[in-house]
Amino acid sequence: MDILGDLRQRGLIQQITDDEGLNEHLQSKVVTLYCGFDPTADSLHIGHLVPALMLKRFQKAGHRPIALIGGGTGLIGDPSGRSTERSLNELEVVQGYSEKIKDQLANLLDFDKGENAAVARNNYEWLSATTIIEFLRDTGKHFSINYMLAKDSVESRLENGISFTEFSYMILQSLDFLKLYEKENCTLQIGGSDQWGNITAGMELIRRTKSGKEEEAKAYGLTVPLITKADGTKFGKTAGGAVWLDGKKTTPYEFYQFWINTDDRDVIKFIKYFTFIDHSEIAELAVEMETAPEQRIAHRRLAEEMTELVHSKEALAQAQKITEALFSGEIQNLNGEEIEQGFKDVPxxxxxxxxxxxxxxxxxxxxxxxxxxxxxxxxxxxxxxxxxxxxxxxxxxxxxxxxxxxxxxxxxxxxxxxxxxxx
Structure with a gap:
């Protein structure tokens, strides 16, 4: 099964530009693609996992992923999916966040795999070197105000107000796509469904600046769906707040528990979204969910896959040990580190x-x-x-x-x- 077919079967494609053209493009060569991650905190959370794992899926299919850290755009603030202005962090804070996020992505992607080894880039490199005159003359002139106002990320903010700072975010992200197209021959950008307007704006910038200068100036975009839970609550949130990928902020035990406590109605969907389990095994797990839901086989499989993927086999074994000790009451079998994890939130x-x-x-x-x-x-x-x-x-x-x-x-x-x- 080709990569787009696999993604469709998992329900991971929300929007795609030139479906047939992208399919041919992916089958004809090793394609370089990217996804951006703005450093707005010192850790990614599980809401970032779907786009990050999309990069991994493309890499496993033989393509070359770029993890773009938004060291520059993170200083500006993305209006997409927000009703209010984002608080701006100082440069040193954003740079510190950028390094931590880069390390987390290195745990998910293979940066040592030859022709399609993953690459990490930081857009602060070119955005900080661009003067305001260059930005307005070379990039801003390609965007009409009417075009920008029509984008959902801007239109939804007009009633409450949007600063020029966040209004300009779309152009900065478009410039990222253009720079990676020029520097890395990157022809595909992926992101969450709220990034569709920014992605298509970047494609338009490439078309406007490269048409006539190159034999083929073609770029593509693909978005993944917004993840929702069956009970209507926001995915990735618990009573204690966000579920982080940093083991110090959300322990491997807490991480394991989040997945194993997935609503029965969501578990197969999440296995499709987040794991690399093949479709035949997913079908078997779906049958087991119907015939023997009390055994929670699919829940355990999901929790095991995700904890090992994000943390390690050792962390998974430790999370399982803590879980069993709490279930059986045999606390004396735990060590100090396991006590810290398992009883982090008790009085x-x-x-x-x-x-x-x-x-x-x-x-x-x-x-x-x-x-x-x-x-x-x-x-x-x-x-x-x-x-x-x-x-x-x-x-x-x-x-x-x-x-x-x-x-x-x-x-x-x-x-x-x-x-x-x-x-």
Whole structure:
């Protein structure tokens, strides 16, 4: 199956320019394509995964991807998909973000693969070297105000207002396409559906500046659909905020849990969007979802594929170990790092490394509201230390209860966990 056929079967094509022409172009040569990632934070989040993995899909099909870091456009702000102006960051901040995002993309793409090795570029290179006169004369003259106002990314902002800064973003992104066309023979740009106007504007700039000068000045655009969840909530958001690719911001365990808790109605769709599982296996997983949904085979497959892809096999094994320990209650099998991941968001308190009575800890850590209630909880068997029930009213927490000499997990009832730290 050719690359466009695979993408269609996965539901990954929202819009495409010159379908037949692009198909012939992709089958006739190694095509260089790019996708841009503006450094608006110090990490990508899972909303960036579909376009990033599109680059990977094209690379696996034999083409050459460019990951364009928007070190220049990130200083301006993209109005696409937004109702208000983006806050502008300082140059040093954006440059720091750019390096971190470049490293994350290097984990997803193969930068050492010969003819179609991935390439990382930063548009700050040419945008910072372009004078305002050059920008207006050589690029701005090709864009009419009427043409720009008709684009959705601009039109949707007119009622609330849009600054000239963000209004100019379309031209800057168009210039990116032109520069990569000239420098890298890049003929295809991909992006989210909200980037359609910017992509087609770049194609138009190439056509206007190169027609007549080259035998064939042809460029193409392709967008992926906006990802929505079956329950109507925004994809990639949890109660704790965005799901980041940076393991320090969203731990591999949290990342694994996000995918394994996917709504049944979304799981097959997400397997198509985010994984490289072949279509025959996806069909088998869909059947299993229908016949034995309680086994959650597709959910586990999705969580395993994504955690290994973004983090590593080791991180996946660790996430699975934490999951099993929490399910079984055998907390004592975890090490300190795994405790940090698995109990990142539970209530915690810090004590000195010394013996301390269990009743006192329950009250001081607000696990039980009073000593009387604490004693009742212990006597009734509702208190667990590192997964083990403790009913001794005189019990003292000591070094034998400290995991890696740093943590003790207390559970009250079935699901209320508390993290005790020791300094």
């Amino acid at each position: 915690s308190i810090t004590f000195a490394r010394e013996e301390k009575g269990l009743i006192d800890i329950l009250v001081e850590a607000n696990i039980s509201p009073s000593k009387r209630q604490a004693r009742e909880d212990v006597q009734n068997g509702a208190v667990y230390i590192n997964g083990n029930r403790q009913q001794d009213l005189t019990y003292k927490i000591s070094s034998q209860d400290r995991i890696d000499d740093a943590f003790t997990i207390i559970r009250r009832g079935k699901k209320k966990y508390f993290l005790i730290r020791f300094n």
